[in-house]
Amino acid sequence: MAPQLQGYFDQVDLMSDSFIARLAAAVAIPSVSADPELRHHVFKMADFLEKLLLALGATVERRPLGIEPARPTLELPPVILSRYGNDPNKRTILVYGHYDVQPALKEDGWATDPFVLSVDEKTGKMFGRGSTDDKGPVLGWLNAIEAHQKAGIEFPVNLLMCFEGMEEYGSEGLDDLIKKEAKNYFKDAEAVCISDNYWLGAEKPCLTYGLRGVSYYELTVHGPAQDLHSGVYGGSVTEPMTDLVKLLGTLVDNKGNILIPGLSELVAPLSEDEKLLYQGISFEMQDLYDGLGSETSIHPDKERTLMARWRYPSLSIHGIEGAFSAPGAKTVIPAKVIGKFSIRTVPNMEPKDVDELVYQHLNFEWEKTRTNNTMKVGLGHAGKWWVSSPKHWNFAAASKAVESVFKVKPDMTREGGSIPVTLTFEQATGKNVLLLPMGSSTDAAHSINEKLDKRNYIEGIKLLGAYLHYVAVEPQIEQ
Ligand SMILES: C[C@H](N)C(=O)N[C@@H](Cc1c[nH]cn1)C(=O)O
Ligand SMILES: [Zn+2]
Numbered sequence: 001m002a003p004q005l006q007g008y009f010d011q012v013d014l015m016s017d018s019f020i021a022r023l024a025a026a027v028a029i030p031s032v033s034a035d036p037e038l039r040h041h042v043f044k045m046a047d048f049l050e051k052l053l054l055a056l057g058a059t060v061e062r063r064p065l066g067i068e069p070a071r072p073t074l075e076l077p078p079v080i081l082s083r084y085g086n087d088p089n090k091r092t093i094l095v096y097g098h099y100d101v102q103p104a105l106k107e108d109g110w111a112t113d114p115f116v117l118s119v120d121e122k123t124g125k126m127f128g129r130g131s132t133d134d135k136g137p138v139l140g141w142l143n144a145i146e147a148h149q150k151a152g153i154e155f156p157v158n159l160l161m162c163f164e165g166m167e168e169y170g171s172e173g174l175d176d177l178i179k180k181e182a183k184n185y186f187k188d189a190e191a192v193c194i195s196d197n198y199w200l201g202a203e204k205p206c207l208t209y210g211l212r213g214v215s216y217y218e219l220t221v222h223g224p225a226q227d228l229h230s231g232v233y234g235g236s237v238t239e240p241m242t243d244l245v246k247l248l249g250t251l252v253d254n255k256g257n258i259l260i261p262g263l264s265e266l267v268a269p270l271s272e273d274e275k276l277l278y279q280g281i282s283f284e285m286q287d288l289y290d291g292l293g294s295e296t297s298i299h300p301d302k303e304r305t306l307m308a309r310w311r312y313p314s315l316s317i318h319g320i321e322g323a324f325s326a327p328g329a330k331t332v333i334p335a336k337v338i339g340k341f342s343i344r345t346v347p348n349m350e351p352k353d354v355d356e357l358v359y360q361h362l363n364f365e366w367e368k369t370r371t372n373n374t375m376k377v378g379l380g381h382a383g384k385w386w387v388s389s390p391k392h393w394n395f396a397a398a399s400k401a402v403e404s405v406f407k408v409k410p411d412m413t414r415e416g417g418s419i420p421v422t423l424t425f426e427q428a429t430g431k432n433v434l435l436l437p438m439g440s441s442t443d444a445a446h447s448i449n450e451k452l453d454k455r456n457y458i459e460g461i462k463l464l465g466a467y468l469h470y471v472a473v474e475p476q477i478e479q
């Protein structure tokens with residue numbers, strides 16, 4: 001290991017309390033992009049990052065994205081573009097993260113206030129919305145810069161940063177910005193690194209070279225002009241909820257089989273070589289159970305579980321807008337209900353082919369209900385799957401960084417979640433993209449009690465810095 005890396009690691013350890021305080025300050029800003037009432041906090045979070053970057057000596061450009069198309073009274077938060085270092089003799093690396101978070105309410109079942117970073121000193125777990133997704137990783141890059149400065153160690157690369165505030169609401173406006181800036185702000189980038197995903201388990205780091213895509217649908221069933229009393233109208237009106245539940249029930253079974261004809265034919269066949277790949281991955285069924293908080297898995301073994309997560313599509317039913325869902329026993333007949341479901345897509349599924357099969361299937365099933373209600377189905381948002389080659393110097397550098405910090409070789413993984421801009425970065429810049437996660441599979445991102453372990457945060461800051469040292473010198477050959 002290069003001697004300056006040990007100095008950097010020691011400095012990160014020395015500064016760990018201040019890095020945790022910085023994460024606490026970020027978590028305290030409820031930058032929920034989905035909630036119009038909290039939109040000003042997303043802007044506040046952009047200010048927070050801009051101020052920190054300027055204090056570190058980076059240059060910052062705030063890129064406004066205009067008005068949110070679906071909610072024209074709302075302004076989109078800016079993309080923060082930043083550059084640290086401009087040395088023509090150094091490599092330039094582009095990193096991406098997001099500063100918005102998923103919604104969180106204490107009454108959803110959080111054990112602590114979601115917007116107060118609550119550190120359990122015994123376990124090292126740091127609870128708070130955005131701790132792992134994605135404020136910890138975003139601050140990781142800034143902390144790496146600061147630790148270099150405080151240790152008097154030369155920063156090994158020129159760092160370009162792209163931080164957005166709408167990722168949790170479909171990255172509105174970002175694709176166009178990336179395409180535009182590929183030949184402008186990002187023109188010097190030689191490789192891209194994204195830290196917005198998770199280790200496969202809780203112990204061993206991984207590098208990620210694939211993501212599933214996502215196509216998100218809204219299925220609306222409408223009948224009466226207003227909600228009705230079920231005692232007065234039950235039995236004499238065609239109930240929209242009955243039709244909707246019937247339709248939703250035709251999409252998927254409880255073994256995860258998607259019931260839409262033609263969909264599985266779009267999936268790339270499994271080769272013998274690929275089958276072998278899953279056996280070598282460090283993953284135990286217990287890792288899955290830990291993440292689930294139960295043992296209610298579909299598959300009994302790790303190979304099928306990993307394949308189901310990474311290389312096969314899945315269909316999830318998320319909720320029903322307009323349905324009664326509060327505690328108690330309201331005897332209402334909802335007049336209009338909107339079922340929300342999404343399909344995680346994989347090679348070689350083309351989003352437009354998936355849409356067509358979904359619409360065809362739902363129209364066919366709708367005819368069978370012989371109902372006199374009306375039905376409408378539409379696509380909310382979609383992002384395509386991404387699979388790249390990990391045989392690239394960008395991955396080789398990250399692998400060395402993992403070994404230097406964690407003393408193990410990382411697993412090479414794909415992931416079931418979606419980060420649609422990954423493909424956009426790859427296509428627009430023409431450069432290799434690497435996913436370098438900081439958090440673990442037990443972090444409960446998007447869920448109640450989201451957390452980041454102290455170990456993952458502090459060693460993760462070391463990892464990001466070490467990656468920059470190795471990527472600065474890794475020979476530029478495809479391996
Ligand atoms: C993997 C990443 N951290 C993430 O959680 N992505 C979201 C993206 C998304 C898609 N629709 C809405 N948000 C995900 O995979 O759900
Ligand atoms: Zn994220």
Ligand SMILES: [Zn+2]
Pocket residue numbers: 102133168445446
């Ligand atoms: Zn997320």
